[in-house]
Amino acid sequence: MTEIESNPDVEALDTQAPPSEAQSDPMTQLQAENDRLKTEIDAIKRAAAEERNRANRIERDAEDRVKFAVTAFAKELLAVADNLRRALEAVPGFLQEDSQAKAFVDGVEMTEKALLGAFEKFGIKTIMAMDQRFDPNLHQAMFELEDATKPTGTVVQVMQGGYTLNERLLRPALVGVSKGGPKAGTAQGGLDTVA
Numbered sequence: 001m002t003e004i005e006s007n008p009d010v011e012a013l014d015t016q017a018p019p020s021e022a023q024s025d026p027m028t029q030l031q032a033e034n035d036r037l038k039t040e041i042d043a044i045k046r047a048a049a050e051e052r053n054r055a056n057r058i059e060r061d062a063e064d065r066v067k068f069a070v071t072a073f074a075k076e077l078l079a080v081a082d083n084l085r086r087a088l089e090a091v092p093g094f095l096q097e098d099s100q101a102k103a104f105v106d107g108v109e110m111t112e113k114a115l116l117g118a119f120e121k122f123g124i125k126t127i128m129a130m131d132q133r134f135d136p137n138l139h140q141a142m143f144e145l146e147d148a149t150k151p152t153g154t155v156v157q158v159m160q161g162g163y164t165l166n167e168r169l170l171r172p173a174l175v176g177v178s179k180g181g182p183k184a185g186t187a188q189g190g191l192d193t194v195a
Contacts, residue, residue: 067123067166074124077115078163078171084112085161119163127162129155129173138162140172150178 087108095101116126127138134141134153145156155175162173 068168070122071165071170074119074122074163074165074170077119081112081115081119082160084108084115088112123166124170125164127164127173129158129162129175131155134175134177138164138169138172139175139177141177142174143176144179145176146180147178148181150181152179152181152183154178154181 088105091101091105096105119125129139131150132155133151134155139155139162142159147154147156150156154177155173156178157176158173159176160171160174163170
């Protein structure tokens, strides 16, 4: 009577593969889920940061479009400002004594002043170049002039004024630059004036 009774439930359990350790260990499952969630959270944070950067870039671009919308118009008006300045510089001194001519000159001066005031209102500023150190970001050198009294690289003549629009160059000043004088940053005795 050594006959072994076979139980179908026991046989079914024996044929199933033993569960893997990863499936059976709840801590391992929890850690894997935690790692997956961290990866997803990181991806969401990166996407949010990229979206913020894109929104900031769009906002900056919109601000620049507003700030610099008048660029083409402003460049056209620079010729008007130049012509008003040339007209005032061309008036001979004796006409200043004639009351009718003086009234005309005063009118041109007031027109120039009003135009420059409108420029200021819209962020257009004149570049002060005379007696300044040559700056290739603001000036365009047209010639060099021997001048032993001025430091080399100093603007000694302005042929055409330059302008900026909201701190961005609109038109460089056309200038003549000194050469042959003392090096910039040195005093008459040749000592460096910069400490």
